[in-house]
Amino acid sequence: xxxxxxxxxxxxxxxxxxxxxxxxxxxxxxxxxxxxxxxxxxxxxxxxxxxxxxxxxxxxxxxxxxxxxxxxxxxxxxxxxxxxxxxxxxxxxxxxxxxxxxxxxxxxxxxxxxxxxxxxxxxxxxxxxxxxxxxxxxxxxxxxxxxxxxxxxxxxxxxxxxxxxxxxxxxxxxxxxxxxxxxxxxxxxxxxxxxxxxxxxxxxxxxxxxxxxxxxxxxxxxxxxxxxxxxxxxxxxxxxxxxxxxxxxxxxxxxxx
Ligand code: SF4
Numbered sequence: 255x256x257x258x259x260x261x262x263x264x265x266x267x268x269x270x271x272x273x274x275x276x277x278x279x280x281x282x283x284x285x286x287x288x289x290x291x292x293x294x295x296x297x298x299x300x301x302x303x304x305x306x307x308x309x310x311x312x313x314x315x316x317x318x319x320x321x322x323x324x325x326x327x328x329x330x331x332x333x334x335x336x337x338x339x340x341x342x343x344x345x346x347x348x349x350x351x352x353x354x355x356x357x358x359x360x361x362x363x364x365x366x367x368x369x370x371x372x373x374x375x376x377x378x379x380x381x382x383x384x385x386x387x388x389x390x391x392x393x394x395x396x397x398x399x400x401x402x403x404x405x406x407x408x409x410x411x412x413x414x415x416x417x418x419x420x421x422x423x424x425x426x427x428x429x430x431x432x433x434x435x436x437x438x439x440x441x442x443x444x445x446x447x448x449x450x451x452x453x454x455x456x457x458x459x460x461x462x463x464x465x466x467x468x469x470x471x472x473x474x475x476x477x478x479x480x481x482x483x484x485x486x487x488x489x490x491x492x493x494x495x496x497x498x499x500x501x502x503x504x505x506x507x508x509x510x511x
Contacts, residue, residue, distance in 0.1 A: 256477065257285060257296055258338050261308045261316040265331050266323070269510040270471060271369055271391075275324070275331040277355070278338025279319065279345040281306035287340035288375040289395075290409040292447070292481040293438055296339050299411075310347045314354045321362040329436070330363040333391070336370040343372050349381040353373060367391050371434070375410065377423050393432045393471065396420065398449045399457035406447055407438070417461070424465040433467040437474050437492060440484035450487060455495060463503050472496060473510035486511075 258278045268274035280286050284300035308316070319332070319445060324330055334355055336342040352368070359366050361499070369391035376382045377394065386392040398404050399417050424431060439448035448454070462470060472495060474487040489511040496507040 255441065259283065259295070260311055261407075262320045263338070265329070268335070269473070269476070270508070271335055271367070272332030273329075274333045274335045274369075275320065275366075276338060277313065277334060277336050277342075278352075279308065279313065279336065279342045279348070280339040280352065282339070284318075285339045286344065287373065288411050289341070289373045290411065291436075292407055292409065292440075292442060293436060293475050293476065293479040293484055295477045295479065297480050299340075301487040302365060307345065310354065313351050314358070317355060317358055318362075321358055325362050331366050333367045333369045334359055334363075336368075336372075341373050341375065342370060342380045342456060343376040343379075343386070347407070349385040356388060362493045363496070369393060371395075374420055374423070375415070383426070387430055391432055392427065392430060393434050396424070396433045396458075396461070396465075397436050398454055399461040400454060403449055403454065406442060407449060419460050421464060424467070427467075429466050429468055431465075431467045432469045432471060433462065433465065434471045434473070437472060437487040437495065438484055439487065440481070442481065454497065454507070459499055459502055461464065462499060462505060467505065469506045469508060470496075470499060471508050471510065499508065 259282050261278055263276040265273045265275045285296040290299045342348055355368055357367055367390040369394050370389050374394040401416050437450050472492055492509045492511055496509045499507045
């Protein structure tokens with residue numbers, strides 16, 4: 255599994271975001287997330303080590319230093335992307351960090367997008383909601399509209415987490431969000447997991463019709479997953495799913511395989 259060993263990492267060439275400069279608001283030596291997805295490329299959750307979570311000032315300094323370096327080399331990022339070793343919105347000062355990042359972006363690389371890849375579990379907090387509304391790409395995870403699948407695939411730490419809650423809060427963005435969905439199938443200890451079945455896709459599309467995001471990103475995993483026996487979904491299948499969404503909802507769908 256891959257852990258990011260710095261606050262600022264990359265730039266990397268991202269399938270979805272182009273030249274992406276990563277910001278990791280989690281520890282550099284452990285993954286911490288409010289989900290524990292069976293496919294997480296950072297591995298499974300580890301114990302929280304508060305001490306190693308970077309403070310707002312530390313993030314500001316590290317990001318400014320890297321952007322200065324990139325400006326000097328004439329290599330500007332397409333996106334400053336919050337991802338890293340877990341869920342970025344769990345950071346205590348997420349809104350402050352986003353404000354700093356938007357200011358640094360305006361100063362050093364005004365054409366870059368500020369993107370957040372989040373699992374959405376903290377979007378109900380006023381500061382997180384405000385911050386997600388300010389960024390250019392508010393990309394929120396929604397792998398299934400069926401609670402049972404979410405609890406087996408994404409494994410939220412909050413056992414009362416429901417997709418109804420998630421959909422209600424997605425609606426509050428009034429379209430200022432991008433839905434990201436990982437399609438996958440495989441065998442878990444308790445049986446087959448597959449979020450591409452007709453039942454899954456029908457429920458997911460119904461939810462998308464209510465959420466009305468500005469885009470839907472669909473993809474399958476890229477690197478090794480901590481759970482063995484997971485299968486990638488082919489580009490052909492992803493394209494079929496995308497076409498179905500476009501036909502039924504008229505939404506913009508981007509496929510990454
Ligand atoms: S939400 Fe993202 S970081 Fe969290 S466990 Fe799932 S894949 Fe990993």
